[in-house]
Amino acid sequence: PHQLVSLGFFLSRSQRKWEELNLQDCHIGDDGVNILHQCLCGDKANKKEITKLDLCNNNLTGASSHLIGDIISHLQPHALVLDDNKITNLKNISTAVTATCTVKVLHMNNNNITSHDAVAISDMMSCLEELNITNNKLGDHGAELISKGITNTKTLRVLTITDNEIGSSGTKAIANALTNNTSLEELWISYDDIGQDGARAIAKAISTN
Numbered sequence: 001p002h003q004l005v006s007l008g009f010f011l012s013r014s015q016r017k018w019e020e021l022n023l024q025d026c027h028i029g030d031d032g033v034n035i036l037h038q039c040l041c042g043d044k045a046n047k048k049e050i051t052k053l054d055l056c057n058n059n060l061t062g063a064s065s066h067l068i069g070d071i072i073s074h075l076q077p078h079a080l081v082l083d084d085n086k087i088t089n090l091k092n093i094s095t096a097v098t099a100t101c102t103v104k105v106l107h108m109n110n111n112n113i114t115s116h117d118a119v120a121i122s123d124m125m126s127c128l129e130e131l132n133i134t135n136n137k138l139g140d141h142g143a144e145l146i147s148k149g150i151t152n153t154k155t156l157r158v159l160t161i162t163d164n165e166i167g168s169s170g171t172k173a174i175a176n177a178l179t180n181n182t183s184l185e186e187l188w189i190s191y192d193d194i195g196q197d198g199a200r201a202i203a204k205a206i207s208t209n
Contacts, residue, residue: 012115020087021054022057024058025058028060029058030064034067036067040074040075050075050076051072051077052079053072053081055068056082056107057084061087065091066092067108068087069159070096071098072093078102079103079104080107083110083111085110087108088113094120094121094122104128104129105128105130107146108133109133113137113138115141121150126154130157134161134162135145135163135164140166143171145175147176149197150177153181153185159188161192162165162190164186164192167194170198171197172207175202179208187202
């Protein structure tokens with residue numbers, strides 16, 4: 001914690017432009033995010049923008065989501081990496097991403113995300129260019145909910161929803177959304193139980209778009 005306070009204080013007072021803040025595998029936890037928030041978003045902190053914020057594998061939970069949202073609003077990163085945490089309750093993060101529209105790349109692999117947060121994921125697609133949510137638990141219902149974002153986005157080029165417990169019905173919803181999508185260039189949906197019907201639906205959507 002003391003090292004994190006020192007780092008946060010240094011960053012908050014620095015006049016330099018920082019390209020990347022990488023705290024991957026530091027295990028700072030929710031308390032560490034609170035310290036970062038105080039240092040980077042406080043009244044005395046210098047306003048700055050960075051290219052990439054990496055908080056991968058830091059034992060973060062949904063309790064940090066509102067603080068992460070504030071940090072996003074303050075630092076306005078282009079790329080945000082939150083892999084290998086347990087961050088749920090994504091509404092605050094989604095609000096910050098859509099309000100600033102500066103985050104273009106979002107990775108949230110292995111966060112135990114379920115259909116409960118699918119609407120927040122869907123909303124963020126309106127600004128993102130790349131979204132990777134591999135190894136979560138969207139399920140068919142979550143896939144159906146994010147299909148609206150796939151239909152409406154004009155920016156998303158790469159979507160990775162590998163290993164999300166998505167079956168045939170969820171895949172068909174995504175396929176229907178693809179028929180109206182004009183931006184997506186890559187869709188990764190491996191390690192999901194899409195079945196033959198789901199595969200046919202995706203193939204048909206791709207062939208007609």
